[in-house]
Amino acid sequence: MTVCEKALAAIRREQMLPPGASVAVGLSGGADSVALLHLLLSLREELSLCAVTAVHVDHGLRGEESLRDRRFVEALCREWQVPLTVHTCDVAALAAEQHCGVEEAGRAVRYAQFEAQSGYVATAHTASDNAETVLLHLCRGTGLHGLCGIPPVRGRVIRPLIDCTREEIEAYCAQHELSYVTDSTNADTAYARNRIRQLVMPQLKAINPQAEAAIGRLIARAREWDATVSQQAEEALQAAKTGENTYRRAVLLALKDEVLAAVLRRLLSEQGRQRGSEQHISAAMALLQHGGRLSVPGGRVLAVAGDSVRLLPAQESLPAFEFENVQAGETYTVGAVQWQILCLSREDYEQKLNISKLDFANACDCDKINGNLRLRQRAPGDAYHPAGRACGKTLKKLFNETALSVAERAAVPLLCDDNGIVMVADFGCDERVRITSSTKTVLVLQRKGDV
Secondary structure (H helix, E strand, O other), X not given: OOHHHHHHHHHHHOOOOOOOOEEEEEOOOOHHHHXXXXXXXXXXXXXXXXXEEEEEEEOOOOOHHHHHHHHHHHHHHHHHOOOEEEEEOOHHHHHHHHOOOHHHHHHHHHHHHHHHOOOEEEOXXXXXXXXXXHHHHHHHOOOHHXXXXXXXXXXXXXXXXXXXXXXXXXXXXXXXXXXXXXXXXXXXXXXXXXHHHHHHHHHHHHHOOOHHHHHHHHHHHHHHHHHHHHHXXXXXXXXHEEEOOEEEHHHHHOOOHHHHHHHHHHHHOEOOEOOOOHHHHHHHHHHHHHOEEEEEOOOEEEEEEOOEEEEEEOOOOOOOOEEOOXXXXXXXXXXXXXXXXXXXXXXXXXXXXXXXXXXXXXEEEHHHOOOOOEEEOOOOOOEEOEOOOOOOEEHHHHHHHOOOOHHHHHOXXXXXXXXXXXXXXXXXXXXXXXXXXXXXXXXXXXXXXXX
16 A cells, blocks of 8 residues: 555544544654645545644754754745744753653643644654554553554544554655655664664564564554453443542442553543553552552642542642540541541441441551550651551651652651550551450541541
């Protein structure tokens, strides 16, 4: 199949462009984007497109070369009579301001400009880009979702060249005598993607000249699997939802791991954009089992307590708190959360535990408590011996294990007696007060909900 045939097949298979649509091409000036613009102009009548335009983003990273690219794009669009939007941004300064990588900042700027366009936006990602992306995901660690590579369609962003290799695109440019510019940084192997492109892919092609096509078949199978799991995840998310950004923990815990991972991926996404690595997903799955809070991308907090799973804005640091002479039956407010102290007979506790293990997990032997109880914030050097563990542990290390932010650590109440820490909320009691077969009375620290 020719490049034109492959692109047309992808457009129709993925239903990228309905009749009467307008489309803006992300035009860098490189071979891929020039070929894409030429291709869509040639298919304009066949696809019944209303308009074909272009958008160019100057990142200001390569000095005179960036200016050269901009001038080339402007001249090309004048020659082809294509309306052009140009956006200039100091991406290096933006990256420093936002404390992120230059590549991440550049991508954010490009897609912000794409979203500002009316109609559809076509980017020139190819099968070669897709293969490189999957290899990068494998190297950095990925779940099966990462094998799906670059989606052919994401919202209004479409990728008509996703089935065409880079060699095919360059041959198309030669066939149609299309001029283009080359980004000099593409040869810089300091970038991970360029190392994959320059060093790894040639070795894979030496083993199998059709390596990109082989990886493409894997991507297609992964996308089929992902579509099925995503549908199950959407249904599970709706079944678990009890309110705005609030879900039933028991429903989520009953899911298969692959569906739960997809559910959490959806929870951590923002406006359809994926936010959260496989490490975030793994940490969130562990959080569902043990409870507590976890900082997640986008400046948010995933909070798990009782049968509730909530996605909240990040909390600000709390002022220091301490409640003296804590009594059973009383309620104490820490930040936006109310905590209640309960004192139950062993029989009542076990009955309630059978009904809701999540709500009554923060428990200890009431008769082993020495002196008056206090509920306080953690202090530097705090440590205790979590029940069931072989050794003591500082709270700093304990909180590091669950990736709690500074603000979240400040919001974790400690129940203490005259001998020290009795219980760390959502992390369990100390070994000296753990519940045993001889326990008669149980003290419970129960989360009551938001203020």
